[in-house]
Amino acid sequence: MRRAVVLGGSIAGLLAARVLSGHAEEVLVVERDDIAASGAFGGARDPRPGVPQGTQMHALLEAGRRLLDNWFPGFTAELVAGGATSADTGRGVHSYLEGRRRVLVGGVEMVSATRPFLEAHLRRRVLALDNVRLVNGRVCGLRYAGGRVDGVRYARPDADADADPGSGSAPGSGAEDVLDSDLTVDATGRASRLGTWLREGGWPEPALRRMHVDLGYATALFRRPEGGHDAMLAQSLTTLPDGRLRLSTLGRVEGDRWIALTAGYADDRPGRGTEEFLLRCKQDPAAAFRRLAEDAEPIGEPVGYRHPDNRRRDFHLLDRFPAGLVAAGDSLASFNPVYGQGMSSAAMHAACLAAYLDTRPSPRDPAWPYFKRTRRVVDDAWQTSALNDLKLPHVTGPRPPGFTLASRLGDLVVRASVTDPVVHRRFLDVMHMLAPARTLMRPGTLLRAAAAVRRQGA
Template sequence: MSLSPSRVFAELNTARPPDQPNPMMGTAVVVGGSVAGLLAARVLSDHADSVVIIDRDDPQVAGARPGVPQGTQLHALLPGGLLQLERLFPGFREAALARGAVEAPPEARRNYLDGRPKVVVPDDADTLAGSRPLLEGLIREQVLRLPNVKTVTARAAGLVFDGTAVTGVRCDVGGVAGVERAELVVDAMGRSSRLSDWLEQAGWDRPVTRRMTVHLNYATAVFRRPDVTPPSTVVLALNTSKTEVDVAGAAFFAIEDGRWMAMMAGYGNDRPGRTPEDFVRRLREQFPPEFGEVADQEMLGDVQTYHHADSRRRDFHALKRFPAGLISVGDAVASFNPVYGQGMTSAALHAACLSTYLRSDPDLRAPAHHFLALQRVVVDAAWSISTSADLGLPHVDGPYPRGYRISSWASRQIIAATVTDVTTARRFNDVVSMREHPSALARPGVLLGALRANRRAH
């Protein structure tokens, strides 16, 4: 099926859930009750009599939890993600602010490059700053308020097949084996999803898994925030190889409960900020003074570290044979270098793909090829943004896509122009915040505009 990627993206970014529920199946089961699974469940609640979310973690446990080890790390919500959340849960923004999330309008966001303020034209869309448990908890609360959604605390152990269709999920509930029957099963088990193994065990092909090794080392710490919040609530600083500093970047966000959340990251053998002393010293010595002001506050708790080995995607869309009654969403399909903050927004766009698919009145007894084709557009877009930026890192050595030299030259021109040219910057921001498809940057007019702006600036 050939779909125009930019049109698909535009439709996903304007699509709304149906005004009226439109049930077309009895039970849908979602395996994984994190951001992607919860958003899929929200969409399914419009189309199924009942939706069951299976997660091995107890949904009542607030805060960080074992099933989401990255939950302690700083999480940015891109404007594209906030847009989707607001559509699925009208009033989401206000509800998040009432819980203590902090507004991050363009004027409250600051960027530094190699220690100098980066005079980029800021993204003119609003977003929110809050911890990952706050955002996930609020989404869960809204989903579990739906009368036809329930959760089961269990470990999913495999799929049940009837011929060429998936008809349920095998579970382990506290040592007791059981089965949840379903007309549609959604895998939202995250990066470590075992769906490929389960397919192979049942005689199907596993999808090709593509990887780009990045070896990113995150460290995050929380600090007390002064009563009067400074004007900048989201501050990012990037260091390029010109600086000879082993920290690739750092950021701090105002989050709920009067706290700052600060992170720093390095690549390969660079593991900055693993102890409180090292973390604070680097914030003071290797970043602009605003970072030092955060470091001067009391650190609350320990430094939390996380190693992210690679970006990876599983190409379910390319499988010749795929069972009916099954889809996969979120990190289970594709997870990216987290510095670009695409994960939750991608999950929200996968939910928009599911909504579009189900609103097209599909035959659920056939494989969900239409869904897979829509989702591929989202995955390709996020993958191209994340991996083309990563290929510019000194320690990343491929795989290089066809035409990489010319496309990376064009990207450099466009990125340089975002510093001085409002039109280029707007378009670029729309793409990196996943509100517009990357092909918007490949139009000749955009490159010409960028080249003209760069000439004017020199």
């Protein structure tokens, strides 16, 4: 390919750019935020408007971490050198269910850093690639020719600036420019307008599937006295009397700070203010959160975030689609964030793109093989998230066939993972996206889980 254009310069876009750099002479990443504006890391380390969830706690699961280390050797070590935490589940990650700490099992690593810090490091590594370049502008549509996408329409922040190299229009000729593109990757996130852009070109829109979960997050930063904290990362899941789940998470991040989050559904969504935040920490049955409320000093006010729904766009169900176009990251599917699957999913979509491009596909054919691969990734993450979300009393169906049995067996495995190290490890493999969710339904795992739960009862 002569040129590939990536729409959106966040995690999914940057990872797609990394993969494309091995297949195209030039890769342009079009991002509406001016992220190259300042700083040694190619942009500020503060949350930015285009990624509003950047204010919230983000942890990187093992599947994503391994892929990042593969594409950018030493990436985890670099984050840690900058002050982030990478903790092994056998030592530094404590997971609580209803206040009981799960038995520790090692071999899975989890990274805790603020989201802007992680993204800034990734951006620096991607933009260090010779043939990848950032273009500041807002994508407003696609150009079609002969059954394919052959260009990207975008508005530059300053329409009168000099013409962008490779752009189709002259300096100062208006607000919109066009970038020629042999392959376009939509990575503009969960609010992607790709459906509208397809419709404008006379193509069908993918169906948007939504599951309303009405989740509320609040994230706060803290300073803590040195010593006395036995976990670098802690998570606690509690069931409220009416069946709703409440999640608390805590992690050490760069700048000698701790980041903590409290999340709840519907009218249990966290409100504003430090006082309420600390109260929720004190109410948590896991000691790690009570200790945080006692010994830590808040830095600023907590920041809230609302996640109304999980959503996915089923491109694989379309009967027509233009060649030269794919979608990745949240634009394909955005899950309940409590499972932390988003960045690892984006990395797995990039791996699907790499595998697809390695087959040397014809530029005249739609990328169905890519969507077939990503469908498996999306289905699996969706199953983990949706199966649990559908158990929530306020989440309405439709519940898939076999839901009641699957959900009971799932509960059995989750309960067993508190005390049985083998079941816990298999559970971790699924939660960290290293193994498909169905592996937990294997007879061997279920029998072992049943025995472990019987022993707990005894």
